[in-house]
Amino acid sequence: MRLIFNSDRQTTRPGFELKIEQIPNSCKSLIANQVQNIQLPTGQTPIPQICGSSSTIVSSFQSDNYPLAYNSDTDCVYKVLRASRQVCRLEVYFDDFDVGVEDFTNKLCNNDYLEINGMRYCGRRKGERFVVPFGHETEEMTIRFHTDSTDRFGGFKIQVRQLDDNCRTTGHHDFSPGSTESCNKMTFSEKSLQILSPNYDSGSYRPFLDCEYIVRKSTFDVCALEVKFDAFSLEESRNCAKDYLQIGSMKLCGKLPYNAISEPFIHDLFHF
Numbered sequence: 001m002r003l004i005f006n007s008d009r010q011t012t013r014p015g016f017e018l019k020i021e022q023i024p025n026s027c028k029s030l031i032a033n034q035v036q037n038i039q040l041p042t043g044q045t046p047i048p049q050i051c052g053s054s055s056t057i058v059s060s061f062q063s064d065n066y067p068l069a070y071n072s073d074t075d076c077v078y079k080v081l082r083a084s085r086q087v088c089r090l091e092v093y094f095d096d097f098d099v100g101v102e103d104f105t106n107k108l109c110n111n112d113y114l115e116i117n118g119m120r121y122c123g124r125r126k127g128e129r130f131v132v133p134f135g136h137e138t139e140e141m142t143i144r145f146h147t148d149s150t151d152r153f154g155g156f157k158i159q160v161r162q163l164d165d166n167c168r169t170t171g172h173h174d175f176s177p178g179s180t181e182s183c184n185k186m187t188f189s190e191k192s193l194q195i196l197s198p199n200y201d202s203g204s205y206r207p208f209l210d211c212e213y214i215v216r217k218s219t220f221d222v223c224a225l226e227v228k229f230d231a232f233s234l235e236e237s238r239n240c241a242k243d244y245l246q247i248g249s250m251k252l253c254g255k256l257p258y259n260a261i262s263e264p265f266i267h268d269l270f271h272f
């Protein structure tokens with residue numbers, strides 16, 4: 001399970017303190033529910049088609065048939081190829097976006113969606129702009145477009161700009177899990193663990209942060225997490241377009257009460 005913490009160049013807040021518990025013996029019922037939705041023969045998974053690629057500083061991608069309704073049963077990727085070694089982030093702008101229907105209760109995209117850096121986007125999001133990290137160890141980033149066999153919508157047109165400024169927090173250095181000064185990519189495999197936002201003890205995280213936390217299964221019978229928020233205060237924005245903590249496919253921002261337990265993550269299946 002991947003968690004991502006991102007802060008923009010403006011307002012900062014105190015940050016967060018999370019306690020995460022891996023839930024043993026949680027796979028059987030979850031896997032049974034997942035199997036009911038699989039239409040392919042056992043052991044087979046769909047191979048996405050490459051629908052476009054670009055290595056220019058500014059790229060434009062759009063869904064098939066745009067501006068008409070896109071096709072059903074689509075599973076394809078758009079590749080953004082690194083323009084130079086200095087690039088560390090991608091700025092994504094939704095010129096137009098009407099893809100599927102968002103589950104507002106759980107903030108999930110279960111049917112049609114566009115997936116960027118592990119985050120699924122659906123619903124109506126025209127005019128939104130956000131930044132995602134472009135890791136130094138990769139030469140390309142893929143944007144996945146998936147649709148099912150039910151309703152069709154207007155589709156999308158997006159612009160992707162490769163950024164090479166404000167890269168000081170996305171270097172090659174690795175920081176230990178106990179560090180609260182900065183972060184790049186941290187991996188945890190403990191059954192119980194705690195994650196603090198950078199500089200949490202100092203009262204405020206810094207701007208321009210891209211932090212990635214990987215939680216690996218402590219045992220093979222773990223398929224769910226319980227996430228407890230001992231503290232959570234990030235900049236609030238519509239659709240969490242500014243500062244946010246992303247857990248799996250869900251984004252969080254603003255404030256959460258002390259000791260809150262986020263129910264949707266308790267049954268969020270690990271994807272391995």
